[in-house]
Amino acid sequence: MKPAVLLALVAVGSGALGFLWRDLQQGRAPDSRALGRLVGVKTTGDLSPDAVFKAAFRQIESSYYRPVNAQDLKYAGMQGLLSALGDPHTAFLPPRAARAFTEETRANFSGVGARLQPDPLGARAVSVFEDGPAYGAGLRATDLITGVDGKNIGGLAIDAIVDRIKGPEGTTVRLSILRKGETAARELTIRRARIVTPTVESQLLDNRQIGYMNISQFSEPTVAQFDRALQRLEQAPIKGLVIDLRDNPGGLLDSAAELLSRFVENKTVVTMKGRDASETVRTFSGATREFTYPIAVLINEDSASAAEIFAGCLRDYGKATLVGEHTYGKSSVQTVFMLADRSSAKVTIAKYFLPNGEDIGRQVDGDGAYVTGGLQPDVKVELNWEKEPRFGDPASDNQLAKAIEILLAKQ
């Protein structure tokens, strides 16, 4: 071997040794990627997806220039993992949100029967259910709740306040309230009860010739409330019925199916297709009733799930005209799976299809913005916000006005 070659070899070898000396000195395997850093970009090259995640997790946790909460970082990663499926309904739920979700889906909860919103001094009653115990004890909408059981609640988070007000059926809670125009606080003692949220509101419109019914969600009592409302509306002959499903987030599929049984007999409501099995939900027989007048259904982007199924079935079976704007596009069924640290994952396990086979699933882009999906209305009318619309008031609610116009044109 020529000495020059030998010298070159030695040079390269010892250069490399020097390059990796730090690793050897610190008792580590030589860091092969240090070379990659020579060109400024690291790669995760041949790592498994699991290792890619781990490497990034550790890098961010240990090298980001600001402190990182490892748990929050993990949650963000899990949320990102699930988002990569492109399904807006598959989501990660950190422990606290996981609790809230189960509470939300449980139909019967006990409380005082009021909806609250945050206020710097405590919580403000937005609406008070007329059948609920709070209303009976004297609580009214716009009242400001400043104390619970003698303790000041100013500055507390709304969740914390609601937690204090809720409690087992039959127990009592004392609320300190301030009413507009009053200077002294009132004390109300309320006996907690099971709350049946009213889901159907109705009235006669347009010179008493049109029945209007607003279904705010599909829950257990909805069908009974619908029957009662319809009976009231039909005391005198009407020329048409508007069923308002705007802002109706859905609810129980069984309840929607039962209500559809008033319109069609023994027909498919939805077909649910999971990974391995499919199941069809049908309407009952013997529960239909005669509708001698045309029906219009109002929908918007906040009509979702059971509300879309209900509206879609009425359309597919030729029972109603859909008026308004496209619906949300919720066409799937989720289950919540608990994970090891008590957080959980809400995962889509099945999709459902309307009677005509349509998949109304919402498609979103990378930012979560709507692309396609949902039921399309037969008659598209955008809500005119400029009139400060109040749903159920044809003077300010132009979608309702259009629905009435359509019904009257069918006479």
Place this chain on the structure above:
Amino acid sequence: MNQPRPSILPFAVVATLGICAFLGSRVRNFVDVGRPLAPLGDRIDSGDLLAQRSGAFRVPEEDYFRELSELLRREYVEPVNDEEKLASGAVRGMVGSLGDPHSLYYDAEEFRVLLNARVGRYEGVGVELGFTGFGSNQGTRIDPESGSEPEAAELTSLRVPRLTVTAVVPGGPADAAGVKPGDYVYEVDGNWVVTGELSERMSQARKDFDEKKITIEQLNEIRREVRAKSERALMPLRARDKLTIGQTGQVTVIWERAGKKLTTVLVKQVKEVPTFAETDGTIQLRFVDDADRRLREAIQGKATVKLDLRNNSGGDFQVMRRCLAVVAPKGTYGYLNTRRGTDPIPFSVSMGNDKPPKVEILVDETTRGAAHVFAQALGGTGKAVVKGRSGGDPFVQTITQLKDGSGYTLVTHVWAAKASQTKEAAK
């Protein structure tokens, strides 16, 4: 060439061994700049190796990937075959959760554009875009002394940063149309680029109406505008892609400068900017590749060196440090600080230029990142005369590419003239 006598060879071998080993470790020093030197930093790349060695991870946070991806494989309505996509999604989520305009996830296309821009290859309309606080036409200004930046909350109550031109590619389509650094991207192909301004205005208008300060007509006027805008809203990162990705096609852009709108119709094209050029004795260089070698050659025998660092924002921190060593003597040029209470790392040159030339550096607001630090480091220590005020962003980033071609940047340190060891609370 004479063959060396046998008696010299062993000596030559030993000498070469020593010299090259030393040089090798020096090279490694350069390479390791920007990485924490504490053992923690080495968790980064060693993957599974570490899991066995480190007992420090009490909570096996990292094992959630497996738990969750197996759950999906088992239960999700459609078969899940692409685990790489899940991993990239998880990384995207983690990086995004930092809420840091300089630590960003890039999909494969975006990442390609990012890497190309570093070496002066641009496509799209020929701009570099960054995010700045709403309402401020300045970048994230960092106080060079303390290394602290204004709280985002001071800039806006809603943290939607504005998409801002940080550099215009000389001779590119945007340059020809008169686009200037500091311009905001207001609209792209008729789509309004989202800022926090809109929801702030809406809630203010609502409040004013409730307090009877404005009429229903005035409220409706604002509502109309808000609705019209939000119906064709474009998220800032999408807008960035529309302007910086693509080699053909036309795009209509409305820019905003000092409250005025400038409408341009631009044809996308590929534009290459040399990474190193010398004109009339002024050197323009980008801190990429072998910039230090070319700089060393270019200044050979010169008593005065003029560097033009304008339009220079994507530089590599390590290359910048090597260039610093070419024109500056051995010494410490500021510190790499974190906000997590770690020891500041001196930003030092150990093998500098013993006979440094006089250095003059030309900067402006398009001098950002590594170039900004270069100017500040030399200017602040009296080793150079800096003309102009550079744009900021003294962040040391690592850039990591994932298997699917996507990647992310992560800020690991902030350069400042002085050492600081602050420790923020975790968010």
